[in-house]
Amino acid sequence: MDLKAVEKLAGFLNKEILDLGTVDPEYTVTRATWRNRDKVIVFRVKGREWVTGYSNLVTRRHDIYRLFNVRSDEELYRLMEKALNNPIHLEKDDFEKYFKRVDGLLDVLPFIKYYREDGGYYLTSSVFIACYETYCNSSFHRVMYHSNEKATVRIVPRHLHYIVGRRHEEGGDAPVALVLGLNPFQELAAAMNPPLGVFEVGVGAALGGGSKVVETPLFKIPVPADSSIIVEGFITRDRDREGPFTDILMLVDQERWEPVFKPLAVYVSREESPVFHAIVPGSWEHQFLMGFPREPIIYSAVKRSVPGVKSVRLTEGGSGWLNAVISIKQSSPGEAKLAGLAAVSAHPSIKHIFVVDEDIDVDDPLMIEWAMATRMKGSSDIIVLRDVKGSTLDPRSSEGVGDKVIFIAVKPWGEPWDKYRRVGVP
Numbered sequence: 001m002d003l004k005a006v007e008k009l010a011g012f013l014n015k016e017i018l019d020l021g022t023v024d025p026e027y028t029v030t031r032a033t034w035r036n037r038d039k040v041i042v043f044r045v046k047g048r049e050w051v052t053g054y055s056n057l058v059t060r061r062h063d064i065y066r067l068f069n070v071r072s073d074e075e076l077y078r079l080m081e082k083a084l085n086n087p088i089h090l091e092k093d094d095f096e097k098y099f100k101r102v103d104g105l106l107d108v109l110p111f112i113k114y115y116r117e118d119g120g121y122y123l124t125s126s127v128f129i130a131c132y133e134t135y136c137n138s139s140f141h142r143v144m145y146h147s148n149e150k151a152t153v154r155i156v157p158r159h160l161h162y163i164v165g166r167r168h169e170e171g172g173d174a175p176v177a178l179v180l181g182l183n184p185f186q187e188l189a190a191a192m193n194p195p196l197g198v199f200e201v202g203v204g205a206a207l208g209g210g211s212k213v214v215e216t217p218l219f220k221i222p223v224p225a226d227s228s229i230i231v232e233g234f235i236t237r238d239r240d241r242e243g244p245f246t247d248i249l250m251l252v253d254q255e256r257w258e259p260v261f262k263p264l265a266v267y268v269s270r271e272e273s274p275v276f277h278a279i280v281p282g283s284w285e286h287q288f289l290m291g292f293p294r295e296p297i298i299y300s301a302v303k304r305s306v307p308g309v310k311s312v313r314l315t316e317g318g319s320g321w322l323n324a325v326i327s328i329k330q331s332s333p334g335e336a337k338l339a340g341l342a343a344v345s346a347h348p349s350i351k352h353i354f355v356v357d358e359d360i361d362v363d364d365p366l367m368i369e370w371a372m373a374t375r376m377k378g379s380s381d382i383i384v385l386r387d388v389k390g391s392t393l394d395p396r397s398s399e400g401v402g403d404k405v406i407f408i409a410v411k412p413w414g415e416p417w418d419k420y421r422r423v424g425v426p
């Protein structure tokens with residue numbers, strides 16, 4: 001993407017742009033982003049002025065509704081489910097037409113130090129595209145700078161982890177393309193985690209993110225043609241320190257021994273002013289980009305067994321990642337528990353699920369608490385699933401294995417509504 005595209009999107013979302021000018025790579029962007037939720041922040045990092053950074057493009061649910069021109073959750077979830085199930089065929093174009101190689105490797109990239117507790121300088125919107133056998137994958141992975149020729153990558157045990165593992169088992173390093181400056185539709189798709197084999201770039205194209213791709217010169221990896229920066233390189237079998245780093249929970253994610261990324265070549269868009277996305281860890285944008293794409297996946301999983309599902313929220317209180325609220329219109333006994341179990345398998349990182357009736361506003365924490373206060377019976381409505389794979393970020397888990405809890409806060413099946421309906425103010 002380029003600055004003109006960011007300005008156009010900001011205008012479309014009726015957002016003012018706050019230009020910070022040229023800033024130090026430490027903390028300035030973090031402060032400005034947290035202090036200006038409803039302004040799009042743009043800036044250039046001292047010494048990396050050739051590229052413009054931006055943050056706070058999508059910070060509220062209505063920004064997403066506007067981006068997709070929808071008026072309800074159901075409309076949005078159906079649109080995203082349709083894109084997931086019908087990825088668009090990608091059209092290949094000429095790499096040279098869109099990108100040029102530049103001198104230098106990681107030293108030319110805009111690494112930022114977001115928080116004092118972080119172990120180093122990071123790229124937080126880095127999407128890795130990797131291919132294996134007959135399929136390709138696109139997913140977000142943060143990158144910590146070590147030197148011009150070395151970085152470490154946090155690779156949670158999902159699709160890229162699987163592909164890299166196969167390559168390493170075959171005795172080689174894994175060829176990848178690190179991509180920055182994807183458009184918002186391709187970013188959302190890269191966070192959606194469809195079944196392995198479904199190429200997220202095709203989903204992003206179906207969401208409206210454009211179907212034109214170019215193949216990288218060394219590894220022929222398909223990358224969206226409107227990206228800003230591409231780094232071809234290897235995820236090697238070497239490991240080194242990654243972290244500590246502030247995560248989506250606004251906790252310090254522990255230091256780990258993660259794979260080393262070895263860059264080979266950097267290519268930059270021929271657009272006049274390429275941009276990169278500075279996703280400030282823990283910010284609203286981080287929650288929307290990482291958490292929100294899981295909502296339609298939870299919604300369609302619940303809908304398969306509970307036709308009356310109405311809304312799903314990964315709540316801001318759960319940092320958009322660990323806590324889900326699901327509202328349903330019950331049509332048979334036991335559905336609320338089934339909805340909770342369906343959510344567990346749809347979003348494996350989930351920790352707590354609150355199932356409420358369709359009269360409860362999923363965006364009102366007080367109403368959710370009221371439903372728990374008036375419709376739950378602790379001895380039968382709290383289901384604890386012990387020692388299940390969950391989020392590696394959960395401090396109460398051991399490397400992601402922890403407890404999940406389903407809270408059934410619905411009117412008991414068969415009992416009259418009169419007993420549970422909240423009285424309206426006359």
Ligand SMILES: C/C(=C\C(=O)O)CCOP(=O)(O)O
Nearest residue numbers: 154156247248349391392393
């Ligand atoms: C490293 C991650 C997020 C962050 O840094 O905020 C992804 C964690 O994925 P889990 O499946 O929750 O372990």
Ligand SMILES: [Mn+2]
Nearest residue numbers: 137159193194
């Ligand atoms: Mn995938």
